[in-house]
Structures are given as C-alpha cells and as structure tokens.
Amino acid sequence: xxxxxxxxxxxxxxxxxxxxxxxxxxxxxxxxxxxxxxxxxxxxxxxxxxxxxxxxxxxxxxxxxxxxxxxxxxxxxxxxxxxxxxxxxxxxxxxxxxxxxxxxxxxxxxxxxxxxxxxxxxxxxxxxxxxxxxxxxxxxxxxxxxxxxxxxxxxxxxxxxxxxxxxxxxxxxxxxxxxxxxxxxxxxxxxxxxxxxxxxxxxxx
Amino acid sequence: xxxxxxxxxxxxxxxxxxxxxxxxxxxxxxxxxxxxxxxxxxxxxxxxxxxxxxxxxxxxxxxxxxxxxxxxxxxxxxxxxxxxxxxxxxxxxxxxxxxxxxxxxxxxxxxxxxxxxxxxxxxxxxxxxxxxxxxxxxxxxxxxxxxxxxxxxxxxxxxxxxxxxxxxxxxxxxxxxxxxxxxxxxxxxxxxxxxxxxxxxxxxxxxxxxxxxxxxxxxxxxxxxxxxxxxxxxxxxxxxxxxxxxxxxxxxxxxxxxxxxxxxxxxxxxxxxxxxxxxxxxxxxxxxxxxxxxxxxxxxxxxxxxxxxxxxxxxxxxxxxxxxxxxx
Numbered sequence: 001x002x003x004x005x006x007x008x009x010x011x012x013x014x015x016x017x018x019x020x021x022x023x024x025x026x027x028x029x030x031x032x033x034x035x036x037x038x039x040x041x042x043x044x045x046x047x048x049x050x051x052x053x054x055x056x057x058x059x060x061x062x063x064x065x066x067x068x069x070x071x072x073x074x075x076x077x078x079x080x081x082x083x084x085x086x087x088x089x090x091x092x093x094x095x096x097x098x099x100x101x102x103x104x105x106x107x108x109x110x111x112x113x114x115x116x117x118x119x120x121x122x123x124x125x126x127x128x129x130x131x132x133x134x135x136x137x138x139x140x141x142x143x144x145x146x147x148x149x150x151x152x153x154x155x156x157x158x159x160x161x162x163x164x165x166x167x168x169x170x171x172x173x174x175x176x177x178x179x180x181x182x183x184x185x186x187x188x189x190x191x192x193x194x195x196x197x198x199x200x201x202x203x204x205x
Numbered sequence: 206x207x208x209x210x211x212x213x214x215x216x217x218x219x220x221x222x223x224x225x226x227x228x229x230x231x232x233x234x235x236x237x238x239x240x241x242x243x244x245x246x247x248x249x250x251x252x253x254x255x256x257x258x259x260x261x262x263x264x265x266x267x268x269x270x271x272x273x274x275x276x277x278x279x280x281x282x283x284x285x286x287x288x289x290x291x292x293x294x295x296x297x298x299x300x301x302x303x304x305x306x307x308x309x310x311x312x313x314x315x316x317x318x319x320x321x322x323x324x325x326x327x328x329x330x331x332x333x334x335x336x337x338x339x340x341x342x343x344x345x346x347x348x349x350x351x352x353x354x355x356x357x358x359x360x361x362x363x364x365x366x367x368x369x370x371x372x373x374x375x376x377x378x379x380x381x382x383x384x385x386x387x388x389x390x391x392x393x394x395x396x397x398x399x400x401x402x403x404x405x406x407x408x409x410x411x412x413x414x415x416x417x418x419x420x421x422x423x424x425x426x427x428x429x430x431x432x433x434x435x436x437x438x439x440x441x442x443x444x445x446x447x448x449x450x451x452x453x454x455x456x457x458x459x460x461x462x463x464x465x466x467x468x469x470x471x472x473x474x475x476x477x478x479x480x481x482x483x484x485x486x487x488x489x490x491x492x493x494x495x496x497x498x499x500x501x502x503x504x505x506x507x508x509x510x511x512x513x514x515x516x517x518x519x520x521x522x523x524x525x526x527x528x529x530x531x532x533x
Binding site: 034095169 | 233236240248251254255290291295299303305306356358402403404474475493494500505
C-alpha cells in the first residue's frame with residue numbers, strides 16, 4: 001500500500017471518531033440533560049472545525065513543502081459538508097419536526113438560521129464538484145474559482161455561530177481569529193511569491 | 206579478472222521481505238490506533254461526561270403543601286418531575302462558566318458557609334441575616350414549579366423554600382418602597398468567571414414590590430428535599446416561576462428595597478432582548494428566536510409555552526392594563 005493511501009485511511013478513521021463517540025453516548029443515554037441541543041451544537045462545531053482544517057491544508061503545504069497534504073483536502077472538505085449536513089438534520093428533525101413551512105418561517109424569523117442555511121447551501125455545489133471528473137469537466141481554473149466559495153461558507157458559518165450566542169462571544173471570536181489567520185496567510189504567501197520570481201531573465205550579453 | 210567481494214551484509218542478516226512488510230503493517234496499525242485514541246481523547250476533553258452525583262444534606266422538616274389548595278395556588282403542578290441529575294447537570298450560572306454542562310464541575314467546591322444576606326434600603330428594620338437564622342423565618346415548604354429558560358427549554362423542579370413575603374414583612378418595607386433589588390455574591394476567587402466574563406458583576410435582578418410579595422415568589426434553599434447544590438444557586442436563591450429563569454437570581458447576598466425600577470444584569474447587557482419584567486410569554490418573541498414553544502428536558506419533541514408559564518390564574522392580575530409587548 002502506498003504511503004498516501006495509508007494517510008488517507010488515518011484521516012478517514014479519525015474524522016469518524018467524533019461521530020462514533022457521539023452515537024455511542026446517545027445510545028447509552030449519556031448526551032446530558034438536553035441531547036438535541038448537544039447534538040446540534042457539537043455537529044455545528046465539528047463543521048467549523050473541519051472547514052478550518054481543510055482551509056489549513058494549502059498554507060501548510062506551501063510553508064512546509066509537504067506536497068501530499070493536498071491529497072487529503074477533498075476528504076476533509078467532504079467531512080465538513082457531512083457534519084454540516086448532520087447539523088442541519090438535527091435542526092430540521094428535532095427543532096422543526098420536518099415541517100417545511102415552519103422551517104421557511106423560521107429562516108425569516110431568525111437571521112442566524114438564514115446565515116447558517118445559506119452557508120451550508122454554498123457547500124453543496126462544492127461537494128458535488130469535488131470529484132476528479134468534475135475538475136476535468138470544469139477545467140482546473142474554473143473549478144478553483146468555484147471552490148473559492150468555501151471562504152464565504154466558512155465566514156458565514158463563523159458569523160452564524162457568533163449571532164446565536166447569548167453573551168459569551170469568546171469561542172466564536174476564536175474561530176474567527178483562526179479563519180482570519182488562514183485567509184490572511186494566503187495573501188501573504190501570494191505576495192511573497194510575487195516578490196521572489198522563480199525564473200530570472202538573463203540579459204543577452 | 207573478476208574478484209568477488211564478500212557482501213557487507215551477510216545474507217542471513219537481511220530482513221526478509223515478508224518480515225519487513227509485517228513490521229511496516231504493525232507500525233501502521235499502531236500509528237492508526239494511537240491517532241484514533243488521541244482524537245477520541247480530544248473529543249472527550251471538549252465533551253466531558255457528566256459529573257457523578259454529589260449527595261446533598263437532607264433538609265429536615267419540609268412541609269408538603271395541602272393537595273387541594275396547592276394546585277389552585279400554583280404551589281404544586283401535576284407534571285412529571287425533571288430528574289435530579291438533569292436539574293443539577295444543566296445549569297446557567299455564568300459566574301462559574303457559560304457552558305451549562307460544566308457548571309456542576311466548576312462550582313463543585315463552592316463553600317457557602319458562613320453566609321449572610323443583608324436586607325436594607327427602604328425598610329423599617331434593616332438587618333443582616335445569618336443564613337441559618339434566615340431559614341428559620343418560616344417553615345420550609347416544598348414547591349413544585351415549572352421553570353422556563355429564556356433559551357427555550359424547561360423543567361419541573363421540586364424546590365424547598367418559603368415565600369419571599371415572609372422575609373419582607375419581617376423587615377417592614379416603608380410606604381416609599383416600590384421595587385426590590387437582589388444581588389449575587391461578588392467574589393472572583395470563588396466565582397472564576399467574575400474575573401472577566403461577558404457580563405457586569407455582581408449579577409443583579411429586580412422585581413416590582415407586588416411581584417415580590419406574591420406568594421408564588423419564593424426564596425429557595427433546597428431541591429428534592431436536599432440542600433441546594435452550588436450549581437443551582439446555593440445557599441439561597443430566588444424562584445419566580447412565571448418569569449424566565451434568569452430572573453430567579455442565585456446565591457443572594459443582598460436584598461434592597463428601592464423607590465425606582467432597579468438595574469438588572471441582562472437588561473443592562475441587551476435591553477432590546479431582555480426586558481425588566483421578562484414574564485414568560487409565548488406571543489412575544491426574543492429578537493433572535495421564537496418563544497412560542499419549548500423543549501421540556503427529558504422529552505425529544507417540543508411543547509407549547511404557556512402564558513405566564515401556566516400561572517396566569519395566580520399572577521395575571523398583576524399586569525392588568527399593561528402592554529406586555531412594551532413591558533416585555
């Protein structure tokens with residue numbers, strides 16, 4: 001087995017650990033006094049965590065020059081989408097009891113729901129076009145441009161979290177800080193690259 | 206001429222391919238296991254399992270209300286009690302931590318003796334009560350109340366306490382007194398979140414005098430027949446069952462009778478979200494979420510929230526003529 005395949009298995013299994021422990025606790029009745037709130041909050045938190053980890057891949061690869069990191073990015077992004085889907089599911093299932101009408105009314109009534117929903121739906125086209133086939137179909141440049149939507153989705157996710165806390169904003173601020181760092185590092189890396197061109201033209205003698 | 210040099214490594218010392226591959230598989234297995242364990246550990250760090258139950262001291266001589274007048278007076282409610290474990294492991298008490306699941310653990314060693322409560326302001330007989338004297342003002346009664354949190358969840362709790370009006374008549378409010386202000390202990394050493402945190406400390410709350418005098422309004426020192434655990438507001442707290450939970454201030458050290466409507470912590474923090482009255486009202490939404498329904502702890506679905514949390518018959522007349530949309 002190739003190294004990268006092994007790394008992928010490690011990431012795949014590790015990313016399932018939170019889901020496994022959550023399910024186990026649920027089965028054991030150990031999610032605490034308010035299981036629905038716990039599931040909603042934890043899946044939401046995991047969505048943000050996976051978004052940030054997947055956004056960390058590119059800067060990390062450029063700084064460390066460990067090229068194979070890029071091959072883990074799709075899986076991490078899809079896990080963000082997966083936990084985001086579970087997050088949405090707990091809301092539509094327990095909070096709205098699968099009532100579409102009341103869900104739509106709630107989107108109007110609660111702006112933070114609208115922001116969260118919008119951010120999730122931004123991830124849908126990215127999940128669909130995450131395959132090799134779609135990269136080919138769209139062409140690398142167009143594909144990359146489309147996938148810049150993840151910046152908007154991540155920012156939306158952090159704002160969604162920030163909007164719903166009662167008074168303690170420390171955790172959403174931390175998420176916002178890490179996101180700003182990851183997006184900022186892209187700008188810095190780009191600028192450094194422009195300053196040190198890789199090919200220098202040798203003037204004719 | 207070909208001279209055959211002896212190999213540097215004897216062929217017997219070369220690891221056979223099969224063994225080498227086995228070793229690699231073993232290392233990979235170990236790495237996978239170790240990383241999985243680390244991730245699991247990290248998850249548990251953020252989502253600690255609930256603390257084991259701490260047995261509280263039993264309160265002696267708790268009077269049960271007479272069944273027939275209890276229901277009509279609102280002193281008891283015929284609904285399933287929320288388990289002790291849930292009442293004591295899911296708390297909003299920002300002086301300790303803003304994580305409801307962690308309050309029990311953080312407040313575990315909160316010492317509540319000695320404890321005094323100063324009753325002052327517009328009263329004829331101001332007094333600093335030692336807690337044990339305060340608890341002798343009136344017989345301790347069991348009061349089974351609904352509790353509705355402004356966040357949208359609710360419980361049914363068997364409190365132990367007595368009507369606040371017993372204490373107020375003991376100090377004799379003057380005719381100028383119109384409001385009552387309450388204050389929580391300020392002690393950042395014992396209440397760690399007071400060293401910073403997101404609210405102004407000490408926590409203050411207030412009631413109109415007629416609300417404070419209503420027999421449903423109690424000072425509680427216990428639940429389920431035991432002394433109040435720290436996370437639920439030990440050693441003494443207010444319980445006003447028809448208002449959102451944050452009005453029922455915990456760990457009280459000061460009660461002051463005043464002329465003008467006093468400051469209250471959440472109202473100071475966001476006056477458009479938390480009104481002075483904060484009566485439970487399914488028709489007036491919090492600006493960021495609906496108050497029409499609630500999650501009863503222990504149930505998966507949602508139930509309708511009741512006007513005045515189901516205490517309209519007892520307290521509705523306190524608010525006749527008032528616009529509850531304005532005075533939310």
